[in-house]
Amino acid sequence: MTEDLPGGLVLRQPHVDDHLRVLAVMDGWWANFGGDAGSLQRSLLLPRLFFQHFTDSSCLVESADGRLVAFLVGFVSQSDPEVAYIHFVGVDPALRRRGLAGGLYRRFFRLAAARGCSRVRCVTSPGNANSLAFHTGLGFRIDPGEVMVDGVDIQRDYDGPGLHRIAFTRTLTDQM
Template sequence: MTPTLRPTLRQAAPGDYDAIAAVVDGWWGRPILPALPRVFLDHFHRTSLIAEDAGALAGFLVGFPSPSQPDEAYIHFVGVAPGARKSGLARVLYERFFGVAREHGRHVVRAITSPVNTGSVAFHRRMGFDVTGPVTGYNGPGKDAITFSRTI
């Protein structure tokens, strides 16, 4: 972490959605909000995380134990404010989520990204994830994905 960043982490709440929605497109520099509908925080807030620094949103992780794969958890979306990038905050969010996943009896964490998101691929490699892909047509015709898997 950078010396000036002192984030606090907490469990997400449904009401956090509006704060995330207000910044996420700007953080990505393109429209990305449609990939994170409100339903994720309505139904998975207890296993999702919010990072705040000086009362402002610094980052978030939306993840949940898989209801269909009893040994797995899934990280759906992670965001870190541009000013907090390269501070270690994403790693902290992931490590905390690994603990949440273990508390729910999960031993594998999965995630996906677009093949053009080379920063995400590099980050997941550094975090010890196995990287597969691009998987042709993962999200339908012409919509390839990179998949990540890590045993915790």
């Protein structure tokens, strides 16, 4: 589906060979958010298994010359088939604010709805103000957390000790 992509970009499903390509761009795309610890967290949160077992619901976007410019890794929950989960998304900073990430999310919303999901969930790191604004702008609501930081509900130890997250849920509707 390319209707949500800026011109000249190609969308495809990822394959296992894309794993290292994605890891190679993450520090630059996240502007080293969180320093060395943040870099390690990002790489550990996106292991090879996502490029082996979740490719039918994930996607990559490449420029005409084959350069990676965006990706979305997501899946339908096996434990709760009414819930889909967006695990990781990245967009080349040179292409941000052009609707690319929003297009990938809308594509995933349609895929999830077609598979019977009624909700999409995802998380972001506390302190990532751009991600917080992006998700709430797409209609995600912040799930209640155990603590409040700067007026935002935080899920403590969500991804392990000291790895707190902001959790989001978006209800899927006909207006995707």
